Amino acid sequence: MEKESEKQAVEEAKKDPAAFGVIFEAYYPAILRYALHRTGNAAVADDVTSEVFFKALNKLSTFKWSGVPFSAWLYRIAGNEIIDYYRKHSRAPYSYDDPGTGCDLPDKSAGNDMENELIKAQDEIDNNTNFLKVKEALKTLPVKYQEVLVLRFLEDNKIFEIAQVLGKSEGTIKSLISRGIARLKKYFDGKTQPLGGKTVI
Amino acid sequence: MDENDVIKKLTDAKLPDIGMPARKAALKAALINAAAAGNKAPFLPFFRKLIPVFIAVLAAAGTTVYVVDNFDNGSKFNSHGGIWSTYSDAQEGGNSSVWPEAGLNNDEGFIMSQPGTGGKGYAARVTGRTGTALGLNYNYLGVVVRFDALSSCPTCKGADIKKYSGIKFSVKGNLEGGILYFILPYETSECVPSRMTCKSMTDYADYEADISKQVGGDWSTVVINFRTDLQQPDWTAQNRRFPVEKVLENVHLFKWQYKNGNGKVMDLWIDDLVLF
Numbered sequence: 001m002e003k004e005s006e007k008q009a010v011e012e013a014k015k016d017p018a019a020f021g022v023i024f025e026a027y028y029p030a031i032l033r034y035a036l037h038r039t040g041n042a043a044v045a046d047d048v049t050s051e052v053f054f055k056a057l058n059k060l061s062t063f064k065w066s067g068v069p070f071s072a073w074l075y076r077i078a079g080n081e082i083i084d085y086y087r088k089h090s091r092a093p094y095s096y097d098d099p100g101t102g103c104d105l106p107d108k109s110a111g112n113d114m115e116n117e118l119i120k121a122q123d124e125i126d127n128n129t130n131f132l133k134v135k136e137a138l139k140t141l142p143v144k145y146q147e148v149l150v151l152r153f154l155e156d157n158k159i160f161e162i163a164q165v166l167g168k169s170e171g172t173i174k175s176l177i178s179r180g181i182a183r184l185k186k187y188f189d190g191k192t193q194p195l196g197g198k199t200v201i
Numbered sequence: 202m203d204e205n206d207v208i209k210k211l212t213d214a215k216l217p218d219i220g221m222p223a224r225k226a227a228l229k230a231a232l233i234n235a236a237a238a239g240n241k242a243p244f245l246p247f248f249r250k251l252i253p254v255f256i257a258v259l260a261a262a263g264t265t266v267y268v269v270d271n272f273d274n275g276s277k278f279n280s281h282g283g284i285w286s287t288y289s290d291a292q293e294g295g296n297s298s299v300w301p302e303a304g305l306n307n308d309e310g311f312i313m314s315q316p317g318t319g320g321k322g323y324a325a326r327v328t329g330r331t332g333t334a335l336g337l338n339y340n341y342l343g344v345v346v347r348f349d350a351l352s353s354c355p356t357c358k359g360a361d362i363k364k365y366s367g368i369k370f371s372v373k374g375n376l377e378g379g380i381l382y383f384i385l386p387y388e389t390s391e392c393v394p395s396r397m398t399c400k401s402m403t404d405y406a407d408y409e410a411d412i413s414k415q416v417g418g419d420w421s422t423v424v425i426n427f428r429t430d431l432q433q434p435d436w437t438a439q440n441r442r443f444p445v446e447k448v449l450e451n452v453h454l455f456k457w458q459y460k461n462g463n464g465k466v467m468d469l470w471i472d473d474l475v476l477f
Binding site for chain 2: 025029149
């Protein structure tokens with residue numbers, strides 16, 4: 001969404017909640033995708049996305065333009081929601097942990113569009129071996145690295161955009177990315193030890 | 202493995218676009234409804250409660266939606282012969298006023314207004330002012346639509362709508378104060394000739410939902426699940442309490458009632474009335 005039309009949509013939604021639909025339509029795909037990348041769980045991502053937009057709607061009047069795009073605000077809410085979600089399920093700090101029983105996928109026999117969508121989405125995730133390997137690797141890292149690596153390499157955000165989302169300087173973001181990659185390298189190197197090398201448990 | 206290999210692993214791990222259109226549509230509608238209702242409570246329980254409603258809407262879309270009135274032709278009768286009319290406390294000595302005029306002496310009957318939603322067709326517009334003569338809780342005015350041609354006096358024949366999950370309609374308008382209820386009345390098959398209406402089973406303590414906060418300057422959709430969103434008032438006598446399933450087996454009309462206004466003005470527009 002262009003900056004001016006984004007601003008106009010936000011101002012209209014502040015006056016009339018029905019106008020929030022424009023913002024929702026513009027950013028729902030991106031926030032859902034981010035939540036899917038961060039959690040690897042369709043049901044959790046769906047819950048997180050729901051909460052993000054509900055909170056955004058309720059806190060819209062507090063949103064002030066300060067050069068940070070509205071989308072960055074939504075990503076920030078999403079990041080906080082993901083942390084909150086797992087904190088509530090006592091599995092912090094790793095966002096990829098099994099979320100427990102609170103958001104189990106519905107029974108596959110329950111035949112309706114909404115439930116089937118969750119099942120299908122989870123199937124797509126579970127069949128994507130590249131994603132599953134990275135998910136396993138990311139979950140060994142603290143959340144601060146997960147955030148920046150997902151935003152940079154899975155969500156294709158630029159450094160300055162990540163800085164806006166996380167409210168940190170570009171230098172800090174570069175540093176976090178660099179250290180996160182180094183940690184992943186160590187993880188993957190350990191996983192790919194040649195036979196006869198040091199045993200990795 | 203060097204750092205570029207790690208970066209490649211990360212970029213190769215992107216998920217394809219995973220769309221969930223039905224869940225998206227349900228969430229959007231729930232958000233707008235929550236906003237309209239001023240809901241600040243935790244959203245997930247609220248949304249999960251609504252999911253069956255939206256599933257029902259989606260499931261019903263091709264098969265079991267029942268259009269009570271689409272208001273396309275401007276008739277005071279709905280698609281099944283049920284008539285629209287207004288009422289007020291004037292019949293009990295009150296001084297509430299309502300337009301279109303209520304009562305048996307109104308030869309013209311209900312008048313539809315233009316435009317309806319999307320600037321097209323007609324809508325049921327009702328304006329009025331609640332009186333002050335009968336006390337805060339006893340001043341009222343409203344509008345009803347009979348379910349079909351047989352549900353009015355003298356036949357007073359109810360319809361079984363148990364297979365539907367709820368009712369939805371478009372509204373807009375302005376409430377100066379007071380409360381606007383959607384009401385699902387429960388009537389007998391006995392006509393009261395003096396008032397040309399069917400006798401109430403509940404002594405007017407009918408299943409209702411406060412929809413005041415959903416009425417604003419622009420059209421919005423009110424979605425009411427019969428089984429979760431409606432309840433009889435606290436003051437309902439024990440012998441006037443009935444399971445909602447019994448009421449749904451014998452529906453004569455739907456009612457929108459404005460009360461507790463004490464001199465306040467209501468301007469209400471209704472369009473696209475559908476059972477789902």
